[in-house]
Amino acid sequence: MIPPKIPIFPLPNVVLFPTVLLPLHVFEPRYRALVEDALAGDRVIGMVLLRPGFEANYEGRPPVFQTGCAGNITHAEQLENGRFNIVLRGETKFRIAGEDVGRAYRLARIDAIEDADDGNAIVVMREQRERLLRILQALLARMGSEARFPPDMSDEELVNGFAQNLELDALERQALLELPGVLPRCRALADLLEMKSHASPGGWEGTALH
Template identity: 50%
Template sequence: MTAQETVERAAGALKVFPLPSAVLFPHTVIPLHIFEPRYRALVKDALATDRVLALGQLEPGWEGNYEGRPPLQSLMCAGVIVWDEQVEDGRYNILLQGVSRVRMVKELSPDTLYRQVRAQVLADPPYTGPEEEQLRQAVFELAGRVPPSFAESLLPVAARAGGGMLADVVASALVPEPGRRQELLGELDVRRRLEQVLVDVSDLLSQLQPVRPSGPMN
């Protein structure tokens, strides 16, 4: 069974980890340290079943009710735990591989410590257009202005990815602000998503000086 099929099977009762400081994109991996009791229970149950959970955002104004069940934003990213380690006090370190955007249809009745939703899985349609190559070229240009270690991790992915995957992996690597990441996660039109990520990369390029060649100039 593919990861996509696993997420689709889990969508009827999808476990949700609301984490306001982090936004996961499909095709990317995020490390998480799980320490709250309700989310330790979530991870324990996920590991015992399908290893699927969704990383979600809370609606603005959640701060006063974080310990409760403040409203969830409807667009999330569902993923599969690809590595796990249980540490002291029942806490976990995990790596969560993003698989697909999902839209919450309904939050389920609270019969667990953690939250679960019924969700619609939102797969990207195939897309090929000029925006794809424009973004790829912008990433190649950016690679000449950032440390080699960072460029070497981004360039192979940018070279082989296309369509929505290209937008997602570039956004994951280069867009740090959670609110902006959530906006890009919520953009379901692949062409517009590519355009929006290109705006972010172009803004970053405008802030970085071109690398000047070293050595004597003739």
């Protein structure tokens, strides 16, 4: 369970999903302080996406999407220049309820959001997972690549991993994150990939993973 108050790290192109790893290079002084405090505490950082137009107030407190994902620092390396290389593992979605001021970085009061788990939709989930994999296999084959997907990955790991690591627009990833569960996220991701495939008959570059 994540604490009710966590530091948030707003970025313009990064959306973290539960169960997925995210490497980050942290160089701004305020976010280096954030990492130092997190490492001295519960090691939790909330990732949130900056809203369009953030550039006008980037050094202050630009607007962010209210739904984000809290991650746990699984690896941290402080460099000689004071910067950090860290790895976050996505844990839980959250919604920002408010922010506290007084620190160089942003500290948010949050409400955790659990993805819905409909145990009665096992058959539908299997069908949507197979559909998503078929679409990805077809797209990769069109580009001359061979698709290899670990068969033992859970539905959550598979769907969230693709949602985070495929070359999607940040707003598309944010929309996927905000969906209420793995099944609707899987269905929406498959729909999105089909649409992109039809829009680019010669092959969609977004099948490359980060």
